[in-house]
Amino acid sequence: MDMSAKRHLVLVLVLSCLWGALSMPDPKHREDLMKTEASMQTGGRMVLSEKEQQLSSRLLQMKSEEVMRVDFPPSMHFFRARDLIKESPIFSLLQKVPKGAALHLHDFSMTSVEWLVKNSIRFFFSSQIPKPLPQCSPWVLLEKLRALTVNVTALDDSIMKNLTIFTDLDPDVAYPSQDVLWNRFEEAFRAVSGLVTYAPVFRDYYYQGLQELYADNVMYLELRAMLSEVYELDGSTHDMIWTLKTYQEVTRQFTADHPEFFGARVIYTIHRGVNSTVMAQVVQKAMQLKKTFPDLVAGFDLVGREDPGRPLWYFRNELSLPSDKGLQLPFFFHAGETNLEGSEVDQNLLDALLFNTTRIGHGFALLRHPVAKELSRKNGVALEICPISNQVTKLVDDLRNHPGAVLMAEDHPLVISSDDPAMFGSSGLSYDFYEAFVGFGGLRSNLGTLKALAINSIRYSSLSTQQQDKALAMWQKRWNKFIIENT
């Protein structure tokens, strides 16, 4: 992926023959510079077949029309833009694009809430009141709930409202600050996890999540998972080994049912709110899991809002345990999901890189850190960019101002992902691909960009090179089919 040296050379050559010109700039040189710039973007050097070029032109045509709209979706809040995006022809096409891998997705917001409500409602039917659960509100009889609501749809709707942060209200009124937003977000996360950690729901929820990715033409997943305890109605619980094994079994079942799906891996995550003692235990546990399930467990990460949380450097001793013990534990740190420039937490980006993170979750603040940016580029540490998530959590309004637009203009190592799609009223990767392709890329990104983003998602995955080659071959077949079917 390192073509940066070559790129610089080209740039210097073009510039040196041009600069110092006195009369009208030579249109030929101008053209060359424009081409150089276009070639520097993500996918800018991708060679396209004739058919691909045809499709690329069609995409550009669609985009020109999209840009002319008074309500330009990438400039609007996703909650208001969603239906506009859904209806746009370019989105229909983006859904069909074989997008490769989803590398930044969390366990309890991967599956649509509609499905969850319809399929977890059954666990309200129990012959006796189940044992109370420590982190949940007390059990309520469904008939009591029913008495309070007019009809089942209304009940479903009211339950659903608690399980996502999506709202039809003005999002800036509903969530006036990052604090309010994150509180509601973590609340909804706890509510979902109360439903999903019920064993029978857990299996189905994950299977359904894979189904939704598959339907969105995603072929591989690296799932950030808390590996929470899963319970049965009799009060018994399963430990994280059970949870991991369930992920493994369901993934096997799913790939058996869908041979075009490549598979899934788990990135074990812990909330950054824990103390050092707990962190030390968790890191030990993570090393053990990685050793026991080397093909299933990709590595380790911390989750939860960065701003009020402990910075990575606070846990420097605990995070050094793997290298101290000579054990392998790849990191996939969330970092730079902040706009508190110059704060302690803003140091997470550099620290993630110093701890040899494999990828960076978000990296929203990267542009303000030229040293970290250089390290990420030189060492091929890709950013997992989640446009809708950053907008919903109020880091940026108009997505054309998202740093991803700049990073894509420079072909910085990156992939596009969706973080918590169910929570945002989104699903799969296509909505985020829309924001990146139409919003970040403007009129400049083309089919080569989409192709590069898909290839990136496999090349920057945790898979071994051999596995990547296999996945790429599989992807290429689907890509070729996609091209034929759409030209």
Next chain:
Amino acid sequence: MDMSAKRHLVLVLVLSCLWGALSMPDPKHREDLMKTEASMQTGGRMVLSEKEQQLSSRLLQMKSEEVMRVDFPPSMHFFRARDLIKESPIFSLLQKVPKGAALHLHDFSMTSVEWLVKNSIRFFFSSQIPKPLPQCSPWVLLEKLRALTVNVTALDDSIMKNLTIFTDLDPDVAYPSQDVLWNRFEEAFRAVSGLVTYAPVFRDYYYQGLQELYADNVMYLELRAMLSEVYELDGSTHDMIWTLKTYQEVTRQFTADHPEFFGARVIYTIHRGVNSTVMAQVVQKAMQLKKTFPDLVAGFDLVGREDPGRPLWYFRNELSLPSDKGLQLPFFFHAGETNLEGSEVDQNLLDALLFNTTRIGHGFALLRHPVAKELSRKNGVALEICPISNQVTKLVDDLRNHPGAVLMAEDHPLVISSDDPAMFGSSGLSYDFYEAFVGFGGLRSNLGTLKALAINSIRYSSLSTQQQDKALAMWQKRWNKFIIENT
């Protein structure tokens, strides 16, 4: 100003001794990287005296408190943030900072509207109805106006409302789109120009404008001026030579009255809405003016909204006239004040550079143009960054996401200016300095940043090196005084 080579060297050295480490990152190396990054920002290599360091620490303390506020002004629309900024201790200090030069300011929005209304009201008192003016609405007797309003203050307020786009309403409701905003903006501009182009007002307006800059501790101005016809009540008009000479005389008067003020120059501007024939005439005129008033006229620029306007390349023949004729006409092009990525207008940045522009007005889109960015950096073509203007014209909401934050992190050649302060309900440079220092810089920028911004504004001015040295010596005296008075 070209320390970029040296900077890269330092970065490479630090990285090479660090990378590949296996156990906990060496805290010393981490510290070094953080220092390297901090040193890369605007003013990051400025050596500060002991007293300056004291003041810098005080500034940092003030900023930490500012960042803790629930309503963080740089994240808010300026119309709502203005009073918060005005009351903040850091703003009081920023007002006192000798800020050097204002390099991007327009003729008819440099002076506060309060002053304009109070001092142009007199031209309603005329013994007979004056001749109608082509671009203005018909004359109205003040008594008729009075009959419609309750009291003089209400009349003043209602006039004022037409002369600025500032509003107490929700700015997103008042101006739901860039189109609406720009229409109101150009309307207000025409209204002001009707008042200001009345000869007696014209002189006083400009003198008062200089006064306001001086009060804000600005010492030099490069004013973008349309050099419009100026009228008398008898219907007679003055041509642009008169206008230019008036600027010259008033500037001389002002510097005589205020020996600490260095002076002013004019950048002759034309609306980009004209056709090629008119443009050719105007460029000829500009060359002639530059020749006749070499010390007064700095150069030439096009104004008006870029998006719907003709791109620079459309005028390539006309803009080549100076070099074709071997005459000197420095350009100071507005460019990249857009978020229409990949459009024809988005090419203005590169074209401005190809036409050897001396500086770039705004350059908001520069980060999305790596080739243009490289050219601007290598050739020391500074951006005139106007944070509040870009926010008001709806290019960006939260100013922490303004590209200036990234460019300042990299010490890209730039200056801070205020574009149309009176139009935005702002004044001088201090409000924009606040946004840049607190919003762009976060907790990382320091007194060295402010010092560098002031020095930049002189070094990137159109003054000769000799004049710059003189201006810098003048500035240094004021700076020393400022340091002593504030430690």
